[in-house]
Amino acid sequence: xxxxxxxxxxxxxxxxxxxxxxxxxxxVLNGYALFxxxxxxxxxDIGFGQWFRYFTGVLEIAAAIGLVIPRICGIAAxxxxxxxxxALLTELxxxxxxxxxxxxxxxxxxxVIAVYRREQIFGLVSAVTGKK
Numbered sequence: 001x002x003x004x005x006x007x008x009x010x011x012x013x014x015x016x017x018x019x020x021x022x023x024x025x026x027x028v029l030n031g032y033a034l035f036x037x038x039x040x041x042x043x044x045d046i047g048f049g050q051w052f053r054y055f056t057g058v059l060e061i062a063a064a065i066g067l068v069i070p071r072i073c074g075i076a077a078x079x080x081x082x083x084x085x086x087a088l089l090t091e092l093x094x095x096x097x098x099x100x101x102x103x104x105x106x107x108x109x110x111x112v113i114a115v116y117r118r119e120q121i122f123g124l125v126s127a128v129t130g131k132k
Contacts, residue, residue, distance in 0.1 A: 012116070016112075016113060016116045016117070019109065019112070019113055020067045020068060020073055020077070020113055021067075021068060023064070023067060023077075023080070023106070023109055023110065023113070024064040024065070024067040024068050025064075026064075026106075027060045027061065027063060027064035027067075027080065027106075028060075028061055028064045028065075030060050031056075031057040031058070031059075031060035031061035031064065032057070032061070033057075034053050034054065034056055034057030034060065035054065035057050039053055040053070042095065045094070045095050045096060046090055046094050046095060047094065056083070059079075059083055060080075060083060062076075063076045063077075063079045063080040063083060064076075064080075066079070067080070067113070070120070071120065071124065072120070072124060073113070073117055073120060074113070074114055074117030074118060074119075074120035074121040074124070075120070075121050075124050077110045077111070077113035077114040077117060078110070078111075078114040078121060080106070080110040081107050081110035081111045081114060084103045084104075084106045084107035084110060085103075085107055087103035087106075087107075088100050088103040088104050088107060090103075091103055
């Protein structure tokens with residue numbers, strides 16, 4: 001590997017870590033907000049009950065924490081992309097006057113991280129399944 005390639009890889013890694021940290025902070029705040037009364041009406045509109053609001057908050061905070069743990073950051077990003085995919089579909093089909101833009105942006109952001117961290121995802125899957 002040349003020195004120039006090595007430098008580019010290091011810079012790319014730093015940029016992705018910044019993206020991960022910013023996204024993690026955002027989802028700790030989003031997850032916390034789900035434990036307040038701010039989203040009660042929205043989850044009433046969704047129709048799954050308030051337990052789903054708490055469940056979503058726990059998932060968002062857990063994925064946010066996972067984003068800053070090197071061994072699991074890729075799978076956490078993939079999980080967050082899935083959560084945001086569900087939020088996107090919910091905004092499109094279950095919420096009156098839903099706003100699908102933010103879930104779409106966050107889903108794409110998380111997918112960018114997951115793609116960049118794909119080696120961590122493959123390594124974690126190999127470790128869990130015992131396959132190489």
